[in-house]
Amino acid sequence: MRRRLQGRRALVAGAATGIGRATAELFAREGADLVLFGLGGAALDDAAAATGGRAVHGDVTLAADIGAAIAACDGRLEILVNAAGLIVPDRPASVDDAVWERTLRVNLTGAMMTCRAALPLLARAGGAVVNIASVAAFNASPDSASYAASKAGLVAYTRSLAYAHGGDGIRANAVAPGWVRTPMSEMEMDLAAAAAGTDRDAAFAALAGRIALGRIAMPAEIAACCLFLASDEASFVTGAVLVADGGGRAPTQNRAV
Structure with a gap:
């Protein structure tokens, strides 16, 4: 049986860990030729070795590094996944300017810059963009x-990209995960556990109790959403946001717990 991404080149930004790493691994199994871009050092090299891809070490906020990743695609690109991201917990009344600027620079501006640099190759191929957003775009916590x-900005940008370049054959969609067991979420749970005087597993268990499916997602489950949106199975899907949160927003009786 033909693999769903056979013969296609995919650039995955933020591929060293978490959702980006899981997406790279799944895409490799489905036949994609991979360029893996981002920070991560040895972890990115390990991801490249595991997937047969090429590692391009760099910062998604730097135009020169993005240019190196695009150059590594050797003039052809069918799929772009923007999975690089960071989170620093903060509240509206005490937002640190440097944290605000760095967070938007990585999570939003970096994705925009990578998309912008990739557009000529994606237009040539009639390619697909998948941006990793979050349910926080719709129901932010304090x-x-x-x-x-x-x-939220990434969701809006993805829709703008879809509508501006649909005529070029480019599809652009976003995945909005809820809680996923990644190094980033483990860091958040460590902070929650410290405040509550418990441990990471207890914090995750309490969180799972507020989700309809009663559990935290694994990165491979979000990678499967990315695969769908990148594949021909989603050939008429663009400007969409696929929410994958296990029903985390649905059970209102649990959200007050």
């Missing part, structure tokens, strides 16, 4: 001022 703003 402690996610910078992060939620960056992800």
